[in-house]
Amino acid sequence: MADASKTASRTAGKTAGKSVRKTTSKATSKPASSKSNLQATGEELLKYYRDMLLIRRFEERAGQLYGMGHIGGFCHLYIGQEAVVVGVEAVKKDGDQTITGYRDHGHMLACGMDPKGVMAELTGREGGYSKGKGGSMHMFSKEKEFYGGHGIVGAQVPLGAGLAFANRYRENGNVSLTYFGDGASNQGQIFEAMNMAELWSLPVVFIIENNQYAMGTSVKRSHSETHLYRRGASFGIPGMEVDGMDVVAVREAAREAIDHARTGGGPYVLEMKTYRYRGHSMSDPAKYRTREEVEGFREHNDPIKRCEARIIEGGHADAAALKELDKDIKDIVKGAADFALESPEPSAEELYTDVLA
Amino acid sequence: MARMTMIEAVRSAMDVSMGRDDSVVVYGEDVGYFGGVFRCTQGLQQKYGKARCFDSPINESGIIGTAIGMAVHGMRPCVEIQFADYMFPGYDQLTQEAARIRYRSNGDFTVPMTVRMPTGGGIFGGQTHSQSPEALFAHVCGLKTVIPSNPYDAKGLLIASIEDDDPVIFLEPKRLYNGPFDGHHDRPITPWKNHELGEVPEEYYRIPLGKAAVRREGNDVTILTYGTMVHVALAAAEETGIDAEIIDLRTILPLDFDAIEESVRKTGRCVIVNEATKTCGFAAELMSIVAETCFYHLEAPIRRVTGWDTPYPHSQEWEYFPGPKRVGAALLDVMEAA
Ligand SMILES: Cc1ncc(C[n+]2csc(CCOP(=O)(O)OP(=O)(O)O)c2C)c(N)n1
Ligand SMILES: [Mg+2]
Numbered sequence: 074m075a076d077a078s079k080t081a082s083r084t085a086g087k088t089a090g091k092s093v094r095k096t097t098s099k100a101t102s103k104p105a106s107s108k109s110n111l112q113a114t115g116e117e118l119l120k121y122y123r124d125m126l127l128i129r130r131f132e133e134r135a136g137q138l139y140g141m142g143h144i145g146g147f148c149h150l151y152i153g154q155e156a157v158v159v160g161v162e163a164v165k166k167d168g169d170q171t172i173t174g175y176r177d178h179g180h181m182l183a184c185g186m187d188p189k190g191v192m193a194e195l196t197g198r199e200g201g202y203s204k205g206k207g208g209s210m211h212m213f214s215k216e217k218e219f220y221g222g223h224g225i226v227g228a229q230v231p232l233g234a235g236l237a238f239a240n241r242y243r244e245n246g247n248v249s250l251t252y253f254g255d256g257a258s259n260q261g262q263i264f265e266a267m268n269m270a271e272l273w274s275l276p277v278v279f280i281i282e283n284n285q286y287a288m289g290t291s292v293k294r295s296h297s298e299t300h301l302y303r304r305g306a307s308f309g310i311p312g313m314e315v316d317g318m319d320v321v322a323v324r325e326a327a328r329e330a331i332d333h334a335r336t337g338g339g340p341y342v343l344e345m346k347t348y349r350y351r352g353h354s355m356s357d358p359a360k361y362r363t364r365e366e367v368e369g370f371r372e373h374n375d376p377i378k379r380c381e382a383r384i385i386e387g388g389h390a391d392a393a394a395l396k397e398l399d400k401d402i403k404d405i406v407k408g409a410a411d412f413a414l415e416s417p418e419p420s421a422e423e424l425y426t427d428v429l430a
Numbered sequence: 431m432a433r434m435t436m437i438e439a440v441r442s443a444m445d446v447s448m449g450r451d452d453s454v455v456v457y458g459e460d461v462g463y464f465g466g467v468f469r470c471t472q473g474l475q476q477k478y479g480k481a482r483c484f485d486s487p488i489n490e491s492g493i494i495g496t497a498i499g500m501a502v503h504g505m506r507p508c509v510e511i512q513f514a515d516y517m518f519p520g521y522d523q524l525t526q527e528a529a530r531i532r533y534r535s536n537g538d539f540t541v542p543m544t545v546r547m548p549t550g551g552g553i554f555g556g557q558t559h560s561q562s563p564e565a566l567f568a569h570v571c572g573l574k575t576v577i578p579s580n581p582y583d584a585k586g587l588l589i590a591s592i593e594d595d596d597p598v599i600f601l602e603p604k605r606l607y608n609g610p611f612d613g614h615h616d617r618p619i620t621p622w623k624n625h626e627l628g629e630v631p632e633e634y635y636r637i638p639l640g641k642a643a644v645r646r647e648g649n650d651v652t653i654l655t656y657g658t659m660v661h662v663a664l665a666a667a668e669e670t671g672i673d674a675e676i677i678d679l680r681t682i683l684p685l686d687f688d689a690i691e692e693s694v695r696k697t698g699r700c701v702i703v704n705e706a707t708k709t710c711g712f713a714a715e716l717m718s719i720v721a722e723t724c725f726y727h728l729e730a731p732i733r734r735v736t737g738w739d740t741p742y743p744h745s746q747e748w749e750y751f752p753g754p755k756r757v758g759a760a761l762l763d764v765m766e767a768a
Contacts, residue, residue: 206743290460361464418746428739
């Protein structure tokens with residue numbers, strides 16, 4: 074908890090060799106999130122608030138639909154982590170790619186994908202992004218540059234480096250935003266991807282969503298080095314630890330990392346210190362952590378409440394206006410849930426399409 | 431005797447093995463502190479300590495690779511891959527190292543390692559949590575592959591696997607963990623405690639690898655199957671009224687050739703059922719064996735019932751899953767053939 078409130082500590086001076094040199098480069102020479110930089114306009118804050126609340130309400134509804142038996146199998150909720158994806162996506166440019174693991178609903182909404190299509194995929198219906206065949210963990214959108222939704226832990230990370238390779242090859246100026254968890258950061262293929270990314274100077278930002286647990290296994294029971302922003306150090310990739318519960322801190326860190334990648338600096342590692350409030354998936358009673366720990370985040374470090382406080386303090390909106398906004402969002406989510414229940418199941422013939430051309 | 435679910439039986443096998451032999455260690459993702467996502471290792475860390483039952487990071491290649499190293503040095507690691515679908519990062523270690531070290535070292539070194547993996551579908555897991563990869567193990571030469579269909583077998587086979595001097599892939603059909611699921615997803619499942627094969631001795635016993643079991647004696651047609659499909663086949667025989675002989679292979683490598691031949695020669699007909707996709711599935715191998723060894727005794731073409739050749743879908747799961755209706759149709763089909 075103490076860690077998550079620490080805004081940004083850097084690899085500078087803590088790692089040897091090239092990564093230290095890198096921290097003197099233009100991209101990393103200014104502090105990413107000193108107080109003076111953590112400014113956002115009222116308009117920006119209201120947008121982040123809205124985007125985070127949409128994810129929160131969507132996930133709450135998904136949890137309900139699961140409880141009622143409308144969603145089967147696996148369903149990993151993003152509640153608590155909303156500031157990460159909203160903060161990062163706030164500074165991405167058209168054409169930048171997003172790719173993540175199976176805790177992916179928030180990423181899709183933040184990419185601008187239609188909540189109806191996402192929810193209908195969860196319920197396994199024809200109107201879902203994968204026509205119901207993929208489910209919660211396996212969805213894509215070409216239009217929104219969302220490259221999935223991957224159920225195998227860590228598998229998306231080399232793909233993210235490959236997307237970055239394509240960007241560099243085509244000189245399109247785009248950056249690949251490659252998300253994965255603290256647990257995933259131990260998969261061997263992530264080290265392979267990081268080495269290639271730095272070796273080939275690929276425009277990719279490795280975004281580690283450190284919510285402190287991989288299912289029931291805490292970071293300290295599974296990582297010899299618990300500062301995950303140092304994951305890229307031996308490859309010469311700069312890293313930064315970020316308060317992932319503060320959407321503005323996330324945005325500023327992402328801006329720095331993305332600029333670095335976009336301007337030819339190569340990859341960057343961002344460790345987002347965050348927390349998931351719900352169990353790993355719907356069937357997890359979460360007995361491996363205390364109620365107090367969860368409450369501590371919910372009550373004192375919630376990304377939406379923290380954004381709300383900034384809005385109110387700055388006089389950008391009052392409580393009544395925010396309530397109104399919440400109502401609008403609930404309507405959108407209700408529309409998505411209704412659609413997800415009304416859309417029919419795909420036909421049995423549909424199972425055979427798109428196996429191969 | 432005690433009544434056990436398949437989860438408890440698997441746990442009991444590890445417990446007994448750890449108690450008898452201190453070279454046995456148990457590890458994997460969420461296996462120690464948490465007791466496994468399916469609870470198969472619950473209590474083992476408390477009982478045997480963190481040195482013998484522990485968590486690993488999420489890295490299947492590392493899990494399997496380190497287990498091979500331990501095994502080559504004479505330990506008997508029994509590791510868990512949380513779902514069989516996650517073994518692919520470790521598949522290189524399984525096929526190029528575990529499966530080859532005996533051969534490569536002229537028998538100087540062996541790999542007495544067991545890799546447990548929950549397998550199969552029926553849980554709405556979709557394409558990355560429902561696959562049945564048994565044929566991928568049987569194909570490589572140098573691995574043994576075991577797939578129990580009930581708690582009694584699970585315990586005896588797992589103890590035999592842990593004691594085996596070669597690498598054993600131990601596939602646990604996850605849809606059978608709590609009861610003999612027969613494909614009727616819309617009916618409540620009978621818990622193992624009400625099933626005779628849920629009766630499991632608390633103490634040590636072994637079931638030898640390579641011995642099939644006859645689950646139902648019959649005269650008209652032989653069904654060759656294993657895992658969840660044993661119960662689906664039983665339901666299909668019951669529902670069609672066809673006098674099928676159901677052979678539960680229990681281990682697909684080593685395979686009980688004698689049991690297969692004896693039964694098919696008796697019945698003259700054969701239906702093979704596996705949950706995995708069709709092309710190059712283990713059913714294809716079984717068909718070849720039956721064709722090679724029983725051809726002149728066959729009165730009808732051999733039929734197989736399998737999953738479709740598609741990724742495992744999230745929706746339409748019961749369209750995909752080879753349930754009792756599809757098995758029943760194949761039975762009727764071979765009975766009608768001249
Ligand atoms: C290769 C592979 N191994 C294991 C799993 C099972 N699994 C799914 S999520 C998960 C935990 C991952 O934790 P983390 O990367 O921290 O992400 P979080 O769930 O916290 O978002 C595990 C072990 C899997 N899906 N794929
Ligand atoms: Mg995590």
